[in-house]
Amino acid sequence: MTATSVPVGEAPLGALVAPEPDERPDLWPSTARRGDDGALRIGGRGLTEILAEAPTPVFVMDEADLRGRAATWAAAMAEEFWPAYGMNGGEAFYAGKAFLTTRVARTVLAEGMGIDAAGRIELAVALTGLAAIDGANGADEVSRAARLGLHGNGKSRAEMRTALAHRVGHLVLDSADEVVLAAGAVRDLREAGVYGPDETGRVMLRLTTGIHAGGHEFISTGHEDQKFGVSVASGEAARVIEAIHAAPELVLAGLHSHIGSQILDLTGFREAVGVVLRLRHAHPDAAGALCEEVDLGGGYGIAYTGADPVPPSAAEVARALADAVRVTCADLGDPVPRVSVEPGRSVIGPTTVTLYTVTGLKRVRLGGGAGRSYVSVDGGMSDNIRPALYDAAYTALLANRRPNPAAGLVRARVVGKHCESGDVVVRDVDLPGDLATGDVLAVPATGAYGRSMASNYNLFTRPGVAWVDGGRQGWVLRPETIEDLLRLEGDA
Numbered sequence: 001m002t003a004t005s006v007p008v009g010e011a012p013l014g015a016l017v018a019p020e021p022d023e024r025p026d027l028w029p030s031t032a033r034r035g036d037d038g039a040l041r042i043g044g045r046g047l048t049e050i051l052a053e054a055p056t057p058v059f060v061m062d063e064a065d066l067r068g069r070a071a072t073w074a075a076a077m078a079e080e081f082w083p084a085y086g087m088n089g090g091e092a093f094y095a096g097k098a099f100l101t102t103r104v105a106r107t108v109l110a111e112g113m114g115i116d117a118a119g120r121i122e123l124a125v126a127l128t129g130l131a132a133i134d135g136a137n138g139a140d141e142v143s144r145a146a147r148l149g150l151h152g153n154g155k156s157r158a159e160m161r162t163a164l165a166h167r168v169g170h171l172v173l174d175s176a177d178e179v180v181l182a183a184g185a186v187r188d189l190r191e192a193g194v195y196g197p198d199e200t201g202r203v204m205l206r207l208t209t210g211i212h213a214g215g216h217e218f219i220s221t222g223h224e225d226q227k228f229g230v231s232v233a234s235g236e237a238a239r240v241i242e243a244i245h246a247a248p249e250l251v252l253a254g255l256h257s258h259i260g261s262q263i264l265d266l267t268g269f270r271e272a273v274g275v276v277l278r279l280r281h282a283h284p285d286a287a288g289a290l291c292e293e294v295d296l297g298g299g300y301g302i303a304y305t306g307a308d309p310v311p312p313s314a315a316e317v318a319r320a321l322a323d324a325v326r327v328t329c330a331d332l333g334d335p336v337p338r339v340s341v342e343p344g345r346s347v348i349g350p351t352t353v354t355l356y357t358v359t360g361l362k363r364v365r366l367g368g369g370a371g372r373s374y375v376s377v378d379g380g381m382s383d384n385i386r387p388a389l390y391d392a393a394y395t396a397l398l399a400n401r402r403p404n405p406a407a408g409l410v411r412a413r414v415v416g417k418h419c420e421s422g423d424v425v426v427r428d429v430d431l432p433g434d435l436a437t438g439d440v441l442a443v444p445a446t447g448a449y450g451r452s453m454a455s456n457y458n459l460f461t462r463p464g465v466a467w468v469d470g471g472r473q474g475w476v477l478r479p480e481t482i483e484d485l486l487r488l489e490g491d492a
Contacts, residue, residue, distance in 0.1 A: 005368075005369050005370050005371070006370060006411045007366050007370045007372065007411070008368065008370065010411065010428065011428075013409055013410075013411060013430060014409055014430055015430070016305075016306075016307075016395070016411070016428055016429050016430040017306070017409065017429075017430045018305070018306065018395040018396055018397040018429060018444075019306040019395075020034065020397070021033050021034070021040075022034075023306075024303065024306055026302070026303050026310055026311065026350065027303050027304070027305075027306070027350065027395075027444045027445055028350065028353070028444050028445075029042055029043070029061075029062030029065040029350065029351050029352070029353065029444075030062065030064065030065040030068060031043050031044065031062050031064060031065065031468075032062070032353070032444075034402070035047075037401075038401045038402035039399065039400050039401060040353075040397070040399040040400075040442055042060055042062055042353060042468050043060075043062050043063065043064065043467075043468025043469050043470065043471070043472075043473070044468070044469075044470050044471035044472075045468050045471055045472075045473055047355075047399055047400055047440060049473070050355070050466065050468065050473065051355070051440070053466070053473055054464060054466040054473070054475075054479075056355050056356050056357040056377075056378055056379070056440065057354065057355065057356050057357075057377070057378050057379030057383055057463045058354070058355050058463050058464055058465075058466055058479070059352050059353070059354050059383075059446060059447070059450060059451050059463060059464070059465040059466065060352060060353050060354075060355060060465075060466050060468060061351050061352045061447060061465055061466065061467050061468070061476055062351050062352070062468060062469070063107065063351075063467045063468065063469035064469050064470065065350070065351040066104070066107055066108070066347070066348065066351045067107055067110075067111055069314075069346070069347045069348075069350075069351065070094065070107065070108040070111035070112070070113050070347055071111040071112060072313075072314045072315075073092040073094075073113060073314045073341075073343050073346075073347060074091075074092050074111055074112030074113050075112070076092070076313075076314040076315045076317070076318040076319075077090035077091055077092045077314075077318050077339070077340070077341060078090060078091075078112070079315075079318070080315075080318035080319050080321070080322040081318070081322055081325075081338070081339050085322075086326065086336070087322060087325070087326070087336055087339070088292075088335070088336045088337060088338045088339070089338045089339075090318065090322070090338070090339045090340065090341075091113075091114055091338075091339075091340045091341075092112075092113050092114070092314075092340070092341055092342075092343060093113065093114035093115060093116040093147075093149055093170070093295075093340055093341070093342045094108040094113045094114065094115050094116065094342075094343065094344060094347055094348075095116050095298045095342045095343065095344025095345075095347075096115050096116060096117050096118065096122045096125070096126060096344070097118045097122070097344060097449075097452065098344030098345050098347070098348045098349070098447070098448040098449060098452065099344075099348050099352075099447055099448060099449070099450075099451055099452045099465075100115070100117075100122055100125055100126070100452070101125065101465075101476055101477055102125055102128050102129045102132070103129075103467070103476050104129075104348070104476065105125055105126050105128070105129025105130065106129045106132050106133050108347065109129055109130055109133055109134075109147065110133050113347075114147040114148060114149065114169065114170075114340075115129070115130075115147070115148050115149070116148075116149040116151050116170065116298075116342045116344075117148060117149060117150050117151065118150075118151050118152040119150075119152060119159070120150075120158075120159050120162060123148065123150050123159075123162065123163065123166075123168070126148050127145065127148065127166065130144050130145070130147065130148065131144065145166040145167050145168050145169070146167065146168070146169040147169060148166070148168045148169060148170070149168055149169060149170025149171070149172060150163040150168055150170070150171050150172065151170070151172045151206075152172075152174065153174040153175070153227055153228055154174070155173075155174070155178060155181070156181070157181045157184055157185050157188070158185075160178075160181055160182050160185040160201075161185040161188055161189060164182070164185050164186060164189060164195075164201045165189055165194050167202075169202075170204055170253075170254070170256075170295065170340070171201065171202065171203045171204065172203075172204045172205070172206050172256050172295070173203050173204065173205050173206065173240075173244075174206050174228060174229060174230070175230060175240070176230070176236075176239070176240050176243060179203075179240060179243050179244055179247060179250070182201055182203055182247075182249075182250060183201075183247045183249040183250055185201065186199075186200065186201040186249035186250065187249060189201075200248075200249055200250055200251045201249060201250050201251070202250075202251050202253040203244060203250050203251070203252060203253060204252070204253055204254040204255065204256045204293070204295060205230065205237070205240060205241060205244065205252065205254075205255055205256060206228060206229040206230065206256040206257070206258065207229050207230060207231075207232050207237050207255055207256065207257050207275070207276060207279065208228065208229035208230060208231045208232060208233075208237070209232055209257050209259060209271075209272050209275040209276065210231070210232060210233050210275070211259045211268050211271050211272050211275065228258065229256075229258075232275055232279055237279060238279070238282070238283060241279075241283045242283065245283075245285050245286060252285065252291050253291060253292060253293055254291050254292065254293030254294055254295060254337070254338075255276050255279065255280055255291060255293075255294050255295070256294070256295040256297065257272045257275070257276050257294070257295070257296055257297050258297030258298065258299065258342070259272050259297065259299060260299045261298070261299045261301075261345070262299065262301040262302075262345065263299045263300060263301050264301040264308075264309060264311050264312070266312055266316070266317065266320045269296060269317075269320065269321060269324070270320060270321075270324040272296060272297075273294075273296065273321065273324040273325055273328055274324070274328050276294050276296070277294065277325065277328045277329060277332065277334070277337075278328075278332070280294065280334070280337070281332045281334050290334060290335065290337070291337070292337055292338055293337050293338040293339070293340065294325075294337045294338075294339055294340075295339075295340045295341070295342065296321055296339065296340070296341050297341065297342050298341060298342035298343050298344050298345070298346075300312070300314075300317055300341075300343050300345070300346040301345070301346070302345055302346055302349045302350055302445055302448075303350075303445065304392070304393055304394050304395065304444075304445045305393050305394065305395040306395065307393075308393075311346070314343070314346070317341070317343075318341075321339065321341070322339070325337070325339055344448060345448035345449070348447040348448050349445050349446075349447045349448035350444070350445050350447065351447045352445075352446050352447030352450070352465070353442050353443065353444050353445075353446065354379070354383065354384065354442070354443045354446040354450060354463075355399065355440055355441070355442055355443075356377035356378055356379050356396075356414075356425070356440065356441045356443070357377065357378045357438065357439070357440055357441075358375055358376070358377055358435065358436070358437055358438060358439045358440070358441060359376045359377060359378050359417070359437065360375075360376035360437060361373060361374070361375060361376070361435065361436070361437060362374040362376070371411075372411055372412065372413055373410045373411065373412040373413070373431070373435075374412070374413050374415055375412050375413065375414045375415065375431065375435065375441070376415055376416070376417065377414060377415070377416060377417075377425060377441060378417060379416055379417070379425065379460075379463065380415065380416015380417050380418045380423045380425060380460075381416055381418050381420065381422070381423045381424075381425075381455075381457065382416070382418060382454055382455050382456065382457045382458070382460040382462065383450060383451070383454050383460075383462065383463050384425060384443075384446060384450045384453075384454075385453050385454075385455065386449055386450070386453070387424050387425065387426070387427060388420075388422045388423070388424065389453075391427075393426075393427065393428075394425065394426045394443050394444075394445070394446075395426060395429050395443070395444065396414050396425070396426045396429050396431065396441040396442065396443050397441065397442045397443075397444070398431065398432055398435060398439060398440075398441065399440045399441060399442035400439055400440040401439070403432030403433075403434055403435075404432070404433075404434045407432055407433035407434035408432075408433040409430045409431065409432065409433055410430065410431055410432075410433050410435075411428065411429075411430060412426075412428075412429055412430065412431040412435075413426065413427055413428065413429075414426035414429060414441065414443075417458075417460075418457060418458050418460070419458055425443065426443065451463070451465050451477065456480075456485065459485065461479060461480035461481060461482065461484065461485065462479070462480045463479055463480075464476075464477055464478050464479030464480075465477040
């Protein structure tokens, strides 16, 4: 590619180069580094070894990194909310929507996290993973499933019945209607003999706190005008809490707050703590007891490019939340609750890199001597919809070799193969001037929402997710084939 000047108003050439793993380790899996041959290595395997078993496009997950991040979150919550510090215990539930398979479930559960599921299939996968690790240790089903949660709006009575039958630790209700459905699900279980005649269902309630946080309007979930939760400001939350207290089939185990996603500033979480705990204070049950748990949700951000700030660590998050809970409860004169959080992106996101092969190069002249190089790759919006959906920014690194410094840089846009002008993988990145067809690009921090939101648009098959660990490699999810898609068709 020939170097060109950048369009007016854009960052100077050289400002958008992808950081190497040793320059910004927070963007990359913990084992990522350049090998002696100049190619990227992950999990003790060189790029050639990885691609020999998992051709592009492919997600590559560093399993050791996943174990470490899950263990770090579990340990941070356990330490900062340790009863010896005057707290009442803390847990981290992995947000399965980020990316969930049985293997991922087993990994995060084995490192001490729970799992928050959004829907019956995520719950089924989480239960399968849990049985695989705890069943072998002789744990009974009830104690196992206390480590799981079912979340989301619009849950059916049948979904709630399933969650309650397994006695999940968190069944998070989202509306007044769901209170009625949950009570009905408990009656169903009593009639079926799954519950005793007086056994109750433990539920939580999701609140809309009015605190607006997040990187994009679509992922900011704490403001009033959106689908999740019941409003504190309007008084609806208070009315639903009293409805739960009045239902003989239910016990209000806790309150839940989720203010957004991809949040890098902890101020909003501290404010949410105050809103939730004041509401808790105002609504004890008939015996005068306060609900025993608050779940402060997820949304903890990560870095995607070199321009992003280094995000707060799990320890910093846990300490900030613990301080806010301690101070607020002291002001209210209340006992501290058990506290849980739901990190997803911050656990799985940086563990995974997407590898693409460059399939075409095109220079576009924009006038005034400026230009842009369009770099086509063998994937696109079907394996990462976030740039099209959220204007999400990513970066890309030449992965199969070191570039020739004499070739300079070009301002580039990495695009996919789909029949859409908005099919963009990386909107703006400075790539080596000697980039050529057949080179491999690595896009970091794709573990969250890439494969989980993937589609078959244009009848593309969804890429596989390979795991690498200590020089070994296998499939978390095998790549789809044409035969897989054809098997779904009905009669011709």
